[in-house]
Amino acid sequence: MTLDELKRTVSDLHAILPSQRLVAWTSGNISARVPGEQRMVIKPSGVPYESLTPASMCVVGLDDLEVEGGLKPSSDTATHAAIYRAMPEVGGIVHTHSAYATAFAALGREIPCVLTAMADEFGGPIPCGGFARIGGEEIGQEVVRVLTGHRSPATLMRNHGVFTIGPTPRDAVQAAVMCEDVARTVHHALQLGEPQPLAQEDIDALHERYTHVYGQ
Numbered sequence: 001m002t003l004d005e006l007k008r009t010v011s012d013l014h015a016i017l018p019s020q021r022l023v024a025w026t027s028g029n030i031s032a033r034v035p036g037e038q039r040m041v042i043k044p045s046g047v048p049y050e051s052l053t054p055a056s057m058c059v060v061g062l063d064d065l066e067v068e069g070g071l072k073p074s075s076d077t078a079t080h081a082a083i084y085r086a087m088p089e090v091g092g093i094v095h096t097h098s099a100y101a102t103a104f105a106a107l108g109r110e111i112p113c114v115l116t117a118m119a120d121e122f123g124g125p126i127p128c129g130g131f132a133r134i135g136g137e138e139i140g141q142e143v144v145r146v147l148t149g150h151r152s153p154a155t156l157m158r159n160h161g162v163f164t165i166g167p168t169p170r171d172a173v174q175a176a177v178m179c180e181d182v183a184r185t186v187h188h189a190l191q192l193g194e195p196q197p198l199a200q201e202d203i204d205a206l207h208e209r210y211t212h213v214y215g216q
């Protein structure tokens with residue numbers, strides 16, 4: 001994939017965030033690692049979703065955060081870069097403040113694994129990392145700490161929102177959509193009573209099947 005194709009991919013994927021009601025106004029962002037390079041493509045800061053184009057995507061160095069081209073990149077740029085530097089297997093990152101998942105983050109609570117869809121996609125609970133201020137690398141370091149060695153491609157960050165990772169930016173978007181979907185269902189379940197936990201062996205079997213057998 002050329003750099004121009006990657007910019008188009010990242011630009012197009014951003015349309016999913018408002019259409020799935022994961023973001024309000026200009027909050028939220030997606031990035032992709034430029035394969036084999038110490039660079040990433042990321043959303044420009046403060047540009048409305050309907051105005052995003054492939055040409056408006058920012059290309060940023062992972063080590064020096066140097067920006068190629070015109071627009072200022074997302075205020076979460078240092079976070080994304082810190083994750084790519086520490087996790088070479090990650091090819092895409094999504095950040096949102098999607099409502100139901102962020103409600104759990106506001107409580108500093110993980111989303112318990114009480115649905116087969118959660119066992120499938122996340123392999124267990126969706127964890128919640130500690131509080132970190134926006135702007136520097138602290139958030140990225142906390143995301144790396146929580147997700148390293150964890151099956152879940154999504155983590156909540158206390159008092160803030162959701163970060164998801166994937167081998168491709170599309171995988172990270174899928175995780176962000178599924179995270180909000182299960183957060184909504186678990187939220188409703190918690191209003192009705194006590195959600196029933198899944199047995200660890202069932203979680204393991206579901207995750208194994210979904211990861212290796214499911215799909216085309």
Ligand SMILES: [Zn+2]
Pocket residue numbers: 028095096097160161
């Ligand atoms: Zn945020």
